[in-house]
Amino acid sequence: MSEPRWLDATQQLHWRAYVDGSIRLNEIMDRDLKTRHGLSTSEYEILVRLSEAPDRRLRMAELAAHASQSRSRLSHTCSRLESKGLVKRDDCPNDKRGVYAHLTDEGFAVLERAARDHVETVRSFFVDVVEPDDLAAIGRAFTAVLKRIDRTR
Template identity: 80%
Template structure:
């Protein structure tokens, strides 16, 4: 077994800054969305993905992949959104096993309300504190990360 390629001090510093910063930022976004709109970050992300989809509907499998959730976690999250009247599920025509998640008009309205506050949180704790050149570098970096992950 070969020796791992350990991080040097600079790499370790930057990696820890990413991990700590992303965890704290997600906590802040989750707290704000829950306190102001009764939505978790994962619920909000599902509403966003559905709002961007044609006819505001996606197959559950595609939604799970796009929203970075396991199928079982997505099913539980969609159940919560259904109980709030924000999402409904329907069978896929011609595929008895397939299920669509559909954004309801109430869900779209809730998303519009939440997005106004959410963008302020994103700006205050991310966009406005990062130099534009660094923000562009972050975008390039995570595009490369996603390419590696998805092959």
């Protein structure tokens, strides 16, 4: 068994800052969305992905990939959104196994209101406190992280 490639002190410092910062930022975004709009961050992300899709609908499998959720978790989340009247699920007409998630007009209206507050939270706690060059570096870094993750799936 080979020895682990331990992080040096600087790497450990940056890694812990990322872990702590991302957890706390996600908690703030989740709390704000729930308090102001009755949505969790995962519900919000599903509404966003559907709003960006053609005809505001995606197959559940594709939505799961875009929203970074397992199909099982996505199904539960969509059930909650359906009970709120924000999403509707329909069978795929040309594939009996396929199911579409469709953003309703009410869901789009809720998303429009939530997005106004959400973007302010993102700006206040992330974009406005990170230098533009660092923000670009974060974007490049996580693009590389996502590519690595996608290659391992």
